[in-house]
Amino acid sequence: MKQVLEGNSAVAEAVRLARVQVISAYPITPQSHIVEVLSDYCASGKMDARYLRVESEHSCLAALVGAACGGVRTFTATSSAGLAYMHEMLHWTAGSRLPIVMAEVNRALGAPWNIWSDQTDSLSQRDTGWIQLYCEDGQEVFDTTLQAFRLAEWVNLPVMVVTEGFLISHTYEPVDIPEQEEVDRFLPPYNPAFKVDTKNPFTVNSIAPPSIYMEIRHDNAMAMDEVPERFDDVEKEFEVLFNRRYGAVEAINCDDAEIILVTSGTITSTARLLLEDLRDRGEKVGLLKMKMFRPFPVEQVCRALKSAMKVAVIDRNFSSGAGGIFLQEVRAALCNREDRPLVFGYIVGLGGRDVTKAVLEDIYKMTKNSDVPSDKSVWIGLREVKHAIGR
């Protein structure tokens, strides 16, 4: 049934329908609405779950690690500084192969304080071993959250479902919410790979000496490597039931495109409009939407970009000293391919600055008119500013 829901509520609905058993969260804008709704569901009995009102994000994820070791389905949501504070536990979760699902609402990291959309918070956790899936709108957020449990529990890796502060989190959109029975058909009860139990005592995560640490990490890598394939399987099942699928990447008009824009999150929606306009004007342009960032879907990306002359990677994120993070990944994916396109990189919309169709069109033009991409990302739309120190 279609409902008009805030993006955060769409996440909460998916968590409810996934029959999550332990939720733990710490408030942070713009994520808070998710857990407000969930605490309401727990309080009212709409969900049969324990809700742990922890005192910090570190404890939040630690509590879920404990709960997941106990063999139950778990969920949390956070943003920005909260995610950064979880950092140690992010590694710990993946190393423990616990299928925890987290909604991560992109928000810029301080300093200075900023509460608006920016992907640097989630992307800077790229090496923690979490699967990262970026969403574009409320429906995708709902669907991806459900898929995340299925995927996480299949490969025994945690999943971060990434949405965007305000642009998704606080935006009301029609979202198709299925019935519980339908969801139950898609998502069976959690059957953990291991659970801590006094009847079968063992120690989890004891010291692994050099003689075995590498093998444990390698097993983790193998599982991660299978994720694109397994995600595809999950999506197929999902599509059968719900008639929707997204793909690890979505390639639009890429087959004959000379220039392909690479986007993620809500910028994709704006880019879709631009794409229509440009195609109407006869431009040979394509669009590649990156949904999956970890693992990086190298094969899908290369396949989508293989016909292009130029690729423009648009990043609402920034790794200081290296530029856009998607840019780095796309270049790295292509570097060993023959006939690889030129890859241009652009930084836009940090800290929630609007990324309009005009901004994207400028980027398209710049790319079209340039024959040599800069090594670094090009910053778009910077203003002349004054600042206090040294004035």
Added chain:
Amino acid sequence: MRLDADEREFMCSGHAACPGCGAVIALRIFTKAMGENTILVIPASCTGVIVGVYPQSVMRIPVVHAPMPAGASVASGLRAALDMRGDTDTTVVAWAGDGGTFDIGFQALSGAVERNEDFIYVCYDNEAYMNTGIQRSSSTPYGAWTTTTPGQDWKRLRKKNIVEALVAHRIPYVATANIAFPEDLVRKVKKAKSIKGSKFLHIFASCPPGWRIPSEISVKTARMAVQANIFPLYEVEDGVRYTINYKGKQRPVQDYFEVQGRFSHLTAEDFEQIQKMVEEDWGLLQRKAGYQAADACIQSSSAQRAIKTNKVF
């Protein structure tokens, strides 16, 4: 002494603890008192190492290792999972060192006990970061040498009173215990196990290498801390009802300090000062437990009440 505890061992031999390790004595007695329906959550600590290197485990009960700040929070989550599984027989125990309790784990602990999570949190206290090589923690006592309070820069600050901090949370049960008093320890463990909500046990556990004592006096030294009132044995119920448990042989603090290399730089004046500090703390505790001064306190408050209500006679 015969302990009212499980005959079975829940800790195997063959562990890597230093000879005479107080933490292991504590853990062994503790687990025997707890029995098999126990899960340990162990944040980074000596015990984290002692319980075994993959693929071996010292423990015959389940253990979940946790990052150093996360003992109380992992335990909270585990408890929640067991509750959801309908497992009410199992007791979740967070077993942390003083660093993982007084310092880096304090936030998670405070949060968890404020939520009155149903677990036993044990801090085995050896008064410094021993596993990393004897660095000072907020549990390190006044007067102690550590590798980060070396030479004449020995710690000139009091040890954090973690018990009172926990008491301030008004949780159902807070108790101190000591490896030299196993019967008292067993009794407190069983009591803690029988109470719902957050229980905090502060177990004093000597560290021969860190305290610079020969391994054989490990227990004896821990005992002297009680005899000198440096580490009083007491329990507090619901944050208000204090009971002092030890009323035996008394010693001057110097007896305790003199056997330990970590205090070897202290002078007679230092001992005098420490004796005063200890007596001050002891007096405070006794008053809380309702001895002497407390009676006066009650009298004066009833007198005040009488004055307020004008019922002087």
Added chain:
Amino acid sequence: MNVAMGQKPFVAITYETTESNKTGSWRFLKPLYQDKQSPCSAGCPAGEDIGMIEMLARQGLFKEAWETILRENPLPGVCGRVCFHPCESVCNRKDFDSPIAVHALERFLADAAVGAALTTKWERLPQKNQRIAVIGAGPAGLSMAWFLSMLGYPCDIFEALPEAGGILRWGIPEYRLPLAVLQSEIARIEQLGVRMRTNNAVVSETFDELRRSYSAVFLGCGHAHGAPLGIAGETPESVKDGLDFLRRARQGERPLCDGFSVVIGGGNTAVDVARTITRFGGNAAILYRRRREDMPAFGDEIAMALEEGVELEELVAPSAIEYHNGRLRLLLRKMKIKGQDKDGRGRIVFDGKKTVKKVIDHVFAATGATAAEPWYSPPLAQRGVMGFSHCVLLLEAGGAPVIYGGDLTNEAKNVAQAIASGKQAAMVLDTYFERGIDEIKSRLEACVVGDGPALSMEAYLGGPRGGRSSHLVQYGEINTDYFQNETRVTQPRLAVEDRSCSFNEIELPITAESALREAGRCFNCGLCDECDNCYVFCPDAAVIRSGNMENRHINYDYCKGCGVCAVECPRYALIMGGEGL
């Protein structure tokens, strides 16, 4: 490791224990269970296993405790009353609060056994062919017979007087040692098959006869002959023998002692004579050439005597006696202390020419005793004569071996030493018969309790006690953290008015409850009582205790040698030794 194939994730989840790590290899000192000697046992001339006795008593195992006494001492009822309990003066607990009331406990156990008519089946060695004659049924002879019986030797005791007991029967007043107590002890000895031939004085001729008809003869007829004072005017009538006085009193006579009597001497006999006189209605004073604190008599006995009206005059020595108006006049010289004797007592010298005269009715000498016959005395060292601490063995052609014991050979003459003598003599004789003369010394040495000279029959018979270290536990070796200050039991007594007119026993029994508590005070120095401290505190779970004490052991595969068990052993029954041990 294919996820799609349903492979489990590789998580650091353990599947083994640490038991394959033999941490015993870290060790450089090794804990060893090692029972040791308690000072009380070493201080007891009979070598009683006091620490073990009190341990058993504390556990309520009164019968076992009693049997443990009997293994070393056949006369617990007697010793629990009249022994001077040197065990208590060396008790380690004296440095903590006060010594264990060993004598009160011994008496309690003995009385409890008699009260409950306990009997016990002794594991005795197989019967031997040698038959032994024991001359004198005093404590030495009775002990000799008891221990010889244990060792398998048939014994006959020859006693001149109509009843057995010697000094116990004839020299100690009944208010200290009731007849029934002695009789039950003697009966127990007789139950072993010892034949008691009373009214059977052995004279020189019959002695030679015994040497022909028995395989060995034990001569233990004591020093029953009071020594004269050796002063001017002394006659058997003017200065009477104190021992004779006591003997007659115990035979039921009422020897003459009306008026005012003085008793010369400072030992228990002197005190007993004086107290007996007061019980017969006379007045008595004890005259002693040294001071009260120098008197060999038990302090308590002196104190009670004074309470009962006996006077004590110190630093006077008799020098002459004469009749004076139908009474006696005793000339005494005043003494004074000047310097110190070897034994620590004040050295006495005449106090110038100061004298005192006393007119009294009777004088009793109680300054020592000697053997009644010169041939009782052991031969001087010569070929065929072997001297030991408590007996002398004579081997000569033409007669069975003779072994002299009791007062005849003992430096200190008291019940406990007499028992020690009987025990030693039995061991000497048995070793002589079984292994030959050359083995005697080494065999005895192997049975020494602590630093000696007390001997253990249990050790001699190969019992567990023989496995103990000879180390004598010192107070500093006790972990007193495990003991609380507790008041020593006080033995109740008859009130002075009730006792001074009767021969009823003065010391009253303690209750079983008091006995349990008092036994509980014992440190059990050097003895494992399975308190479990080693087990409780072992960080390496390397103390294995399955079932009984014999099975308690250290698992050296894992023991790291930290030494906590040794320090936390309350009783010093565990030591840390080199790996070579």
